[in-house]
Amino acid sequence: MQLRKWLVEPEFRIERDPEKCIQCGVCVRQCANDVHEYDEEEEVVYSDSTNCVSCHRCATLCPTDAISIRPFPLEFRPNAVWTASTLRNLYKQADIGGVLLTGMGNDQDQPMYWDRMLLNASQVTNPSIDPLREPMELLTYIGRKPDSVQFERIAGQPRMTTQLEPQLQLQVPVMFAAMSYGSISYNASVALAQAAQQVGTFANTGEGGLHKDLREYADHMIVQVASGRFGVDSDYLNTGAAVEIKIGQGAKPGIGGHLPGEKVDAAISATRMIPEGTDALSPAPHHDIYSIEDLRQLIYAIKEAVCYSKPILVKIAAVHNVSAIASGCVRAGADVLVIDGYRGGTGAAPTMVRNNVGIPIEFALAAVDSRLREEGIRHQASLIASGGIRCSADVAKAIALGADAVNIGTAALVAMGCHLCQKCYTGKCNWGIATQDPYLTKRLNPNIATRRLVSLLESWALEIKELMGGMGINAVESLRGNREHLRGLGLTNRELQILGIKAAGE
Amino acid sequence: MNTPSCGGPPGKSMNRRDRGKDIGGCAISGIMAENGELFSGELVMRSIANMRERANGLGGGYAAYGIYPQHKDHYALHVMYESGQDQQTTEQIIQQNCLIHEAEPIPTHPLHVIKQRPLLHRYFVTVKPEQLERYYDLSEDDIMANIVMTINTDVSGGFVFSSGKNMGIFKGVGYPEDIGQFFRVDEYDAYIWIAHGRYPTNTTGWWGGAHPFGLLEWSVVHNGEISSYGINRRYLANFGYYCTLQTDTEVIAYIFDLLLRKHDLPLEVACMAMAPPFWAEIERMAPEQRELARTIRTVYGGALLNGPFSVVVGHSTGMIGFNDRIKLRPMVAARHEDRLYIASEEAAITEICPKPDVTWHAQGGVPIVGKLKNGAEDSAVAQVAG
Numbered sequence: 001m002q003l004r005k006w007l008v009e010p011e012f013r014i015e016r017d018p019e020k021c022i023q024c025g026v027c028v029r030q031c032a033n034d035v036h037e038y039d040e041e042e043e044v045v046y047s048d049s050t051n052c053v054s055c056h057r058c059a060t061l062c063p064t065d066a067i068s069i070r071p072f073p074l075e076f077r078p079n080a081v082w083t084a085s086t087l088r089n090l091y092k093q094a095d096i097g098g099v100l101l102t103g104m105g106n107d108q109d110q111p112m113y114w115d116r117m118l119l120n121a122s123q124v125t126n127p128s129i130d131p132l133r134e135p136m137e138l139l140t141y142i143g144r145k146p147d148s149v150q151f152e153r154i155a156g157q158p159r160m161t162t163q164l165e166p167q168l169q170l171q172v173p174v175m176f177a178a179m180s181y182g183s184i185s186y187n188a189s190v191a192l193a194q195a196a197q198q199v200g201t202f203a204n205t206g207e208g209g210l211h212k213d214l215r216e217y218a219d220h221m222i223v224q225v226a227s228g229r230f231g232v233d234s235d236y237l238n239t240g241a242a243v244e245i246k247i248g249q250g251a252k253p254g255i256g257g258h259l260p261g262e263k264v265d266a267a268i269s270a271t272r273m274i275p276e277g278t279d280a281l282s283p284a285p286h287h288d289i290y291s292i293e294d295l296r297q298l299i300y301a302i303k304e305a306v307c308y309s310k311p312i313l314v315k316i317a318a319v320h321n322v323s324a325i326a327s328g329c330v331r332a333g334a335d336v337l338v339i340d341g342y343r344g345g346t347g348a349a350p351t352m353v354r355n356n357v358g359i360p361i362e363f364a365l366a367a368v369d370s371r372l373r374e375e376g377i378r379h380q381a382s383l384i385a386s387g388g389i390r391c392s393a394d395v396a397k398a399i400a401l402g403a404d405a406v407n408i409g410t411a412a413l414v415a416m417g418c419h420l421c422q423k424c425y426t427g428k429c430n431w432g433i434a435t436q437d438p439y440l441t442k443r444l445n446p447n448i449a450t451r452r453l454v455s456l457l458e459s460w461a462l463e464i465k466e467l468m469g470g471m472g473i474n475a476v477e478s479l480r481g482n483r484e485h486l487r488g489l490g491l492t493n494r495e496l497q498i499l500g501i502k503a504a505g506e
Numbered sequence: 507m508n509t510p511s512c513g514g515p516p517g518k519s520m521n522r523r524d525r526g527k528d529i530g531g532c533a534i535s536g537i538m539a540e541n542g543e544l545f546s547g548e549l550v551m552r553s554i555a556n557m558r559e560r561a562n563g564l565g566g567g568y569a570a571y572g573i574y575p576q577h578k579d580h581y582a583l584h585v586m587y588e589s590g591q592d593q594q595t596t597e598q599i600i601q602q603n604c605l606i607h608e609a610e611p612i613p614t615h616p617l618h619v620i621k622q623r624p625l626l627h628r629y630f631v632t633v634k635p636e637q638l639e640r641y642y643d644l645s646e647d648d649i650m651a652n653i654v655m656t657i658n659t660d661v662s663g664g665f666v667f668s669s670g671k672n673m674g675i676f677k678g679v680g681y682p683e684d685i686g687q688f689f690r691v692d693e694y695d696a697y698i699w700i701a702h703g704r705y706p707t708n709t710t711g712w713w714g715g716a717h718p719f720g721l722l723e724w725s726v727v728h729n730g731e732i733s734s735y736g737i738n739r740r741y742l743a744n745f746g747y748y749c750t751l752q753t754d755t756e757v758i759a760y761i762f763d764l765l766l767r768k769h770d771l772p773l774e775v776a777c778m779a780m781a782p783p784f785w786a787e788i789e790r791m792a793p794e795q796r797e798l799a800r801t802i803r804t805v806y807g808g809a810l811l812n813g814p815f816s817v818v819v820g821h822s823t824g825m826i827g828f829n830d831r832i833k834l835r836p837m838v839a840a841r842h843e844d845r846l847y848i849a850s851e852e853a854a855i856t857e858i859c860p861k862p863d864v865t866w867h868a869q870g871g872v873p874i875v876g877k878l879k880n881g882a883e884d885s886a887v888a889q890v891a892g
């Protein structure tokens with residue numbers, strides 16, 4: 001065993017019950033962080049907690065339940081200002097220098113506004129509806145809608161002349177957020193695509209391009225154009241069901257991305273259209289978008305490239321002035337606007353950015369929906385809320401605040417097995433999700449992962465239907481933007497005003 | 507009751523824009539002579555009185571079409587005022603925008619059960635030519651609707667509760683038969699009568715909150731609760747309609763106005779937008795019909811009325827009854843010769859028409875449509891003139 005050489009204590013302690021451990025070595029083989037080691041001479045498995053990330057892979061697979069992992073018991077001296085995580089970060093940076101990195105979404109103890117909003121239900125004056133006995137509709141069309149539907153009268157007979165612009169049909173108002181092949185493994189990408197197809201919703205390529213073997217799912221894939229333009233060509237744009245221009249991401253608004261060259265193997269190189277082994281650097285801005293009129297040009301360049309046959313999504317991070325930015329995007333021609341709140345996940349982000357930049361999706365969504373309605377342009381673009389949607393109740397609340405649908409990233413990864421250890425950026429994901437190491441990626445069976453994702457969306461759909469039925473609503477469009485069905489709990493007047501909801505009891 | 511009869515419930519802001527909704531059960535009844543024959547309001551009073559159990563004395567009202575033939579080209583504004591001050595403010599707005607052809611108090615009959623009355627006036631007006639010129643991109647109806655919205659949102663104690671041509675709404679706090687006597691409804695002759703008895707569960711009696719609700723030629727009586735109210739209201743705000751009257755019923759009147767007058771949708775299509783078929787049914791439709799239904803649902807999601815309701819809607823050339831998509835409120839219809847009857851209960855029809863030719867229960871989401879026969883409107887006017 002190595003001697004510990006850090007000032008910082010381990011974050012976790014692994015406890016192995018010697019009476020249960022049979023020295024089978026599963027934990028040794030499963031841990032990519034080299035926490036467990038088998039001493040052949042002594043025929044004992046040792047664990048060095050220093051590198052443990054608490055991903056639970058070893059504990060979950062241990063056949064005798066011999067392993068438990070708990071927070072390291074040596075606590076720092078209590079200090080409300082200089083907390084344990086602050087001190088650890090200081091030690092780490094002093095030790096190695098550089099920017100602190102992290103993965104997944106903001107984990108800080110900031111208020112969860114979803115939990116401070118409560119949904120309504122019918123009593124007496126209005127019958128609730130039982131979704132097991134009555135139709136209950138979640139079908140949602142995403143895309144630009146006209147102001148009105150036009151008719152011409154031929155010999156007194158009305159005939160519709162309006163033809164809708166391209167729409168995406170969602171069986172469940174939940175899509176998978178953009179996660180690139182590169183940040184997640186091929187098997188994880190396949191599972192997302194297959195699940196989207198089975199459920200009747202959409203997965204999103206992220207900025208990593210579309211692997212040639214995933215083209216068979218392309219009618220349920222949104223292809224992304226990000227600042228690095230990886231994997232983008234005319235074929236790519238025309239293959240997907242829709243094209244998303246990524247301006248920003250909730251986890252790291254204002255900064256770009258970096259896929260280290262070590263991860264760029266032959267397949268990723270081919271998909272991203274970059275040489276093998278080179279870093280894939282996405283610039284912070286699109287270097288052809290320095291203002292809103294440039295965005296308009298890119299939107300229309302892509303619309304031209306796809307012959308106006310697909311909706312164009314624009315994804316922005318929820319930042320302070322989000323409603324004005326959103327309005328500009330809609331006026332620039334975006335058919336769908338994706339707003340990613342500050343709790344959105346990522347494969348890698350500077351810790352300081354992730355934890356301190358942006359605003360909660362609840363406020364951003366409410367502000368944007370209200371703003372677009374004030375301007376009379378809400379119907380011109382669908383709104384997708386993203387970043388920290390944890391459960392079906394969050395979905396229902398997001399829709400009631402004004403979203404047409406939501407994106408889920410973290411929840412989908414968790415469904416596939418992710419344990420939120422937040423070490424995606426190390427490439428050592430023991431669950432085979434956020435890694436390209438073939439030894440690790442083969443752990444994720446894409447068909448099992450698909451089934452789990454499908455189960456997740458189907459169970460959320462059932463729960464949303466139950467919630468809607470309770471409110472006496474049988475079509476999701478009657479919940480959308482219907483803030484009468486939300487009440488705030490423990491919110492200030494100002495917060496209630498921004499969310500556009502009443503307080504509980506009002 | 508201590509609050510002024512025309513004001514809102516105690517503690518409410520006097521700014522009426524964006525007030526919440528109220529909820530309750532109710533009785534509704536509508537009678538239409540499709541041949542344009544005029545008949546007295548006595549009939550509909552008897553019909554609605556037969557459903558007294560469905561009301562609780564906190565609201566009753568009537569809408570009548572064809573009652574002002576001598577003013578058939580003038581908007582008949584029925585206005586209620588809390589005070590003389592409100593009347594002054596409101597009349598200033600009317601005078602600025604309209605030519606007033608006649609103005610008078612609405613004739614009433616003293617009735618001791620009708621308490622706390624607001625001031626009730628009516629004005630027969632047209633929009634001033636200079637206003638028509640100034641708002642050259644708007645129709646006279648649009649300008650009139652804007653004037654009504656302005657008064658209802660900006661004047662704290664003044665409400666325009668009827669604004670159509672050759673029609674009028676009469677309503678207040680009380681049982682509908684008492685409100686009918688108070689407004690001397692039996693002395694008017696109309697080719698369409700619709701009536702309402704209210705059973706509110708959460709608002710103090712407030713004259714503005716009684717049904718029918720009207721905007722321009724539209725009048726609506728409603729039994730039920732609109733669960734989609736929150737989004738219907740916000741959808742309408744997009745198009746400049748502000749809900750001012752503390753009830754979900756007014757969204758129905760505004761949606762009719764938006765879809766039929768502004769968007770010029772065929773009547774059946776507008777009803778489809780409000781109570782659309784289920785997606786599963788749409789999938790089974792013939793291609794052209796399917797495309798229509800899909801487009802309407804996709805574009806008009808904000809106009810979908812969800813929740814239990816039965817409504818009767820009146821307009822200058824017809825009467826429409828319809829139910830929510832899964833029929834959570836009662837509605838019966840009958841025809842006898844040229845007359846169409848729609849009511850919450852069959853008893854309200856047989857009370858005034860003992861042996862109808864045909865009686866049926868309305869289906870969820872399927873409108874019952876009464877239309878004035880060609881030229882019948884002119885003959886209705888001629889009946890009076892002659």
